[in-house]
Amino acid sequence: MEGRAITIIGAGPFGLATAAEAKRRGIPYRMFGRPMELWRQHMPQGMLLRSASGWHLDARGVHTFDAFATTDRSPSAATNHRPIALNQFLDYSRWFIERTALDVDTRFVTRLSRNEQQFDLVLDDDTRVHARNVVCTPGVRYFLNVPDKYVRGLPRDVWCHSTDIHDLTPFRGRRCLIIGGRQSAYELGTLLERDAAADITIVHRHPAPAFVESDWSWVAGDLQNAERTPGWFSNLPAAARDAIQKRFWSEGRLKLEPWLGERLAHARLTVKANTAPDTFILRDGTVDVSLGNGESVRAVDRIILATGFAVDVARVPYMTPSLLASLGCADGYPVLGDDLQSVSVPNLYFAGLVAARAFGPYMGFLAACPFAAQTIVNAIESSQAIDPPRNATPASPLR
Numbered sequence: 001m002e003g004r005a006i007t008i009i010g011a012g013p014f015g016l017a018t019a020a021e022a023k024r025r026g027i028p029y030r031m032f033g034r035p036m037e038l039w040r041q042h043m044p045q046g047m048l049l050r051s052a053s054g055w056h057l058d059a060r061g062v063h064t065f066d067a068f069a070t071t072d073r074s075p076s077a078a079t080n081h082r083p084i085a086l087n088q089f090l091d092y093s094r095w096f097i098e099r100t101a102l103d104v105d106t107r108f109v110t111r112l113s114r115n116e117q118q119f120d121l122v123l124d125d126d127t128r129v130h131a132r133n134v135v136c137t138p139g140v141r142y143f144l145n146v147p148d149k150y151v152r153g154l155p156r157d158v159w160c161h162s163t164d165i166h167d168l169t170p171f172r173g174r175r176c177l178i179i180g181g182r183q184s185a186y187e188l189g190t191l192l193e194r195d196a197a198a199d200i201t202i203v204h205r206h207p208a209p210a211f212v213e214s215d216w217s218w219v220a221g222d223l224q225n226a227e228r229t230p231g232w233f234s235n236l237p238a239a240a241r242d243a244i245q246k247r248f249w250s251e252g253r254l255k256l257e258p259w260l261g262e263r264l265a266h267a268r269l270t271v272k273a274n275t276a277p278d279t280f281i282l283r284d285g286t287v288d289v290s291l292g293n294g295e296s297v298r299a300v301d302r303i304i305l306a307t308g309f310a311v312d313v314a315r316v317p318y319m320t321p322s323l324l325a326s327l328g329c330a331d332g333y334p335v336l337g338d339d340l341q342s343v344s345v346p347n348l349y350f351a352g353l354v355a356a357r358a359f360g361p362y363m364g365f366l367a368a369c370p371f372a373a374q375t376i377v378n379a380i381e382s383s384q385a386i387d388p389p390r391n392a393t394p395a396s397p398l399r
Contacts, residue, residue: 004028004380007121007129009109009318010137011035013057014351016093017369018135020100021059021377030131032105032123036093038139039086042163046191048083050183050257051366052216056092059370059377063099068092083259112136113320114345121318133380135349138316140364143309143353150179150305154280158287159303162188168195175199177289177297179277180306181206183256188306190263201270201297208273211261214251216367223362223371230338230375233360241360248361272297311354333357339379340372347383349376 006022008015011033022029056064065084068091097104111122112134121129144161151159162184165171171192178185181204189200222244226232233241275293286299312332314324328335328344335343336358342348351372356363363372 004133004383005030005131006133006135006377006380007032007119007131008135008137009033009112009121010139010352011104011106012038012137012139012352013093013366013369014137014372015135016096016102017057017059017373018137018351018376019102019104020057020063020096021373022380023100023102024060025377025381027377027381029103030105030129031102032107032109032121034106034108035097035104036090038141038163039090039093041166042141043086044162044165044188044191045086045168046194047086047187048257048259049086049089050214050252051084051089053084054220055366055369057096057366057369058100059374061370063096065089065092068095071095083257109318111320112318113323114326114348119348133347133349133383135351135376136316136354137351138313138354140309140353142315142317143311145307145310146305147307150277150280150303150307152280154282154287154303158282158285158301159305162304162306165304168192171302172196173198174301175286175299176201176302176304177277177287177300178202178304178306180204180308181209181273182253182306182308183260184308185306186256186264187260188304189269190260190267193267193269198301199270200268201272201300203272203275203277203291203297205274205276208271209254209256211256211258211264213258214255216251218247219362219365219367222360223368226359226362227371227374233362234338234358244360309353311356313350313354316354331357340376341379349379351376 005028008019008029008031011031015031015033019029019031053065058064107123107125109121110124113120119131119134121131123129141163144163146161165188168191172195175198176192178189178200185202189202193200272291272295275291277289278292279290281288286301287303289297289300313319313329313334326345327342333354334350336350336355337343340349340351340355353364362368
């Protein structure tokens, strides 16, 4: 087993799930990153998840969110509880780390390159690590979609992406324009209004979404198909893949949760649908915004882009030019085989949204964590024995 050790970059949901599955099978692993940092620092306080309680981190199905909900660590959680609060899921992730006794090295990887038959990693304290199997789980913060037409000529302190917001207090008394019409835009609007932002306008190009409960019951069956049949999604006919993409779009984009509709009904928000910002004029530290329908929003203090993400693996800061030159990519996504392994760089695996082109939109959801962990560890466990990671100092204390 020593020869099949795994080095995992990232300690978010996919990294934690993969590390736990490796440990369960007795496979040595190293995991670098601060656990759930994106969730802890880049999601707004008071946020509620769209996830079903059946979505969790354990490929064995033992240390699940439902199991956590029955403990005295989560007195307010209940099986099948919806919606799940962000803080509840963070409590679950800490419980998961404790119950699975995961070792987490909180240093960050700053460089990843390949040298002959191994990978070289440089950590943020300049420690060098060598590894033969590397799992990359880059968070969505690397892939922020920031349309230039919305920020061109504006100072950085006037605009931000929705994932820049965790603490809502700096927005008190501010006039905010939120660009985007999906869950993050509407939920952030209601949270900001609750925390006494002076005025909030949401603008988006499409009609107002429906506030009805999304149906994710079919996702589990699709992931079971993917577990049973390697390459299941990529080998589907194009029309079938498109149908799955559209179904995710319908459930996740055209619908917003009913509890959000109830919040919205009591919030003082202005919604301008079927239009988009056209011009931005900076005046004395505020912005006047003209919309495509001829209306305007004046004296905006902050523009918030709830414009989602656009995957481009070249934007992951630890990916070196030499490694990127060897990495086969399509539309910004690494080209992956049936085991989540790069087809052009052996022993390099990817999990999370960055794997969605090959494995479907499931990879952008918590539901896919057990599948990804099991798939990657299966591949490494069955591969020819190779050298474990070495030349690293002991792990930093988990903080």
